[in-house]
Amino acid sequence: MIYHDTIVALATPSGAGAIAVIRLSGPEAITIASSVFQSVSGKDITKQKSHTLHLGHIVDDTKVLDQVLLSIFKGTNSYTGESTIEISCHGSTYIQQQIIQLLLRKGCRMAQAGEFTLRSFLNGKMDLSQAEAVADLISSDNEAAHQIAMQQMRGGFSNEIAKLREELLNFASLIELELDFAEEDVEFADRTQFNDLLNRIEFVLKRLIDSFAVGNVIKNGIPVAIVGEPNVGKSTLLNALLNEERAIVSEIAGTTRDTIEDELVIGGIGFRFIDTAGIRETKDVIESIGIKKTFEKIEQAQVVLFLIDSLQLIIDDENKLKIEIEKIKNQFPLKPLVVVINKIDSLNQEQKKSLSKKLAVINYSSLIKISAKENIGVDELKNKLLSFVNTGALRNNETIVTNTRHYDSLLKALEEIQKVKYGLQTNLSSDLMAIDIKQALYYFGEITGQVTNDELLGNIFANFCIGK
Incomplete structure (x- = not known):
């Protein structure tokens, strides 16, 4: 249900x-605020200009609650597109609650989650994709996620969709016109130009759909599983990556019996590292559960770091490692696998030569030598992880899709556009093509909010915080 009363919330x-x-925010925002606000200069805030600040006190009858700074935003010149007041008070929770309760008694209603941004959308201050970008901006916790949210909030994505929709709408109008003159067998829509437009729309839609793979990991972080046999230094590596003692490090094999997760921002991209239990044959029930969880985490991860003890590698036959690499790659063929040779600080010169010979035989491209304990090669490993993310679109400020709802609508729009293309190629009648065109326009409109309903809005804005 859509309300048009005056709402209040802690922002x-x-x-x-x-x-x-x-x-x-609402039609009575300034009137209600004026009933509890006393300006130190005696001004009547109902008569003051928009975008002005006023020092004064919030008063409940004769009781002064706090000295505050009051901001006025009149008419459509506000975030919500309606009269808005912002009261900056002291941060005591008691003061906050006293002022909010006073405003509720004066006629305000407590705002629902995202209701201020919902009103901004309903009043035409932003479209639906921009409104959703507000929530993404608030929750962004790294540079890349922030950059994408800002680009979408400024209308980069919605402008691209709106332009395609407008061009398609123009041709749809000509197709509809042909239906009015069906008996005269005339064509108002140039089929060659129409085909060029459909090809261009298809190209843009495919690019936006493909960008979701990058956008999704940037928004949610890239899960990286650290796996290997017990006591190869997985927990030490996690601590080195995070630059803190996050995981317990011990010479006792099997110390890590459960997964440990933490996040790190590398080059503006969020990575979620998962330190797993060592993989080995064991009769310990608890450790077996941890090993089972390790394989579950590998399933969830997008990148796998396979850690090897350099001393053990020198002792073992190199074919053993080649078999293990192939085993992981076959089991998880779509996941990038980085082989990390650890503890190189413990090798003497003879052992280093032996290691180099073995690695030459193994000949695996994504292989990095490090010492997690001495922090050697850790920066190279970070750069390797960053290379798995296509940051070119970010650098070029291209539109990147991060929202699952947008992704779903783009897929459906692409399907309809391909139907129209097929109809054009097979000389399908205009009335049947018009149906597919309308459906494509519908899915475009779903993204920007030109097509919407209360249930959709409720689902979107329920994920917002109160006060925004």
Whole structure:
């Protein structure tokens, strides 16, 4: 249900702090605020200009609750597209609650999750994809996710979709016109130009759909599983990557019996590292459960780091490692596998020569030598991980899709466009092509909010925080 009353909510995180911001929005926002605000200069805030600040006190009858700074945004010149007041008060939770309760008694209603941004969308201040980008911007925790959210919030994605939709709509109008003159057998839509347009739309849709693979991992972080036999240094590597003692390190094999996860930003991209239990034959029930979880985590990971003890590699036959690499690659063929040779700091010169000979025989391209304990080669490993992410689109400021709802609509729009192309190639009647064109336009409209319903809006804005 859509409301048009005056709402209030805390716009800053809950809890005590230096400053808190309480936001009101709606037709009575300024009137209600004026009933509890006393300006130190005696001004009537209902008569003040938009985008002005006023120092004063929030007063409940004769009781002064706090000295505040009040911001006025009149009419459509606000985030929500309606009269808005923001009260910057001191960050005491008691003060926050007292002011909000006072405003509720004066006629405000407590805002629902995302209702301020919902009103912004309904009042035409932004389209639906831009509104969703607001939530992504708030939750962004690395440079890449922030960059994509900002690009979408500025309308980069929606502008691209809107342009395609407008061109397709123009041709749809000509097709519809042909239906009105069906008995005269005339063509208003140039079929060659129409085919060129469909090819261009198909190209753009495929590019946007392909970008989701990158956008999804940037938004949610790239899971990286660290696997290997017990006591090869997996926990030490996790600690070296994070630059903190996150995992327990011990000479006792099987110390890590459960998965340990933590996140790290490399080159503006979020990576989620998963330190797993060592893979070996064991009769220990608890350790067996940990090993089972290791394979589950490899399934969930997008990159696998296979850690090897350099001393053990020198002792073993090189074919053993080649077999293990092939085994993992065959089991998880779509996951990049990086072989990490650890503990090179413990090798003497003779052992280093022996290691180099063995690695030459193994001849695996994604192989890095490190010492997790001494932090040797860790930066090279980070760069290797970063190479698995296609950051070219980011550098070129291209549109990247991160939203599953958008991805689904793009797939459906592409399917309809391909139907129209087939119809054009097979001389399908205009009335049947018109149906597919309308369906494609529908899916374009779903992305930007030109086609919507209360259920869809409810699902989208329920994921927002209160106060935004």
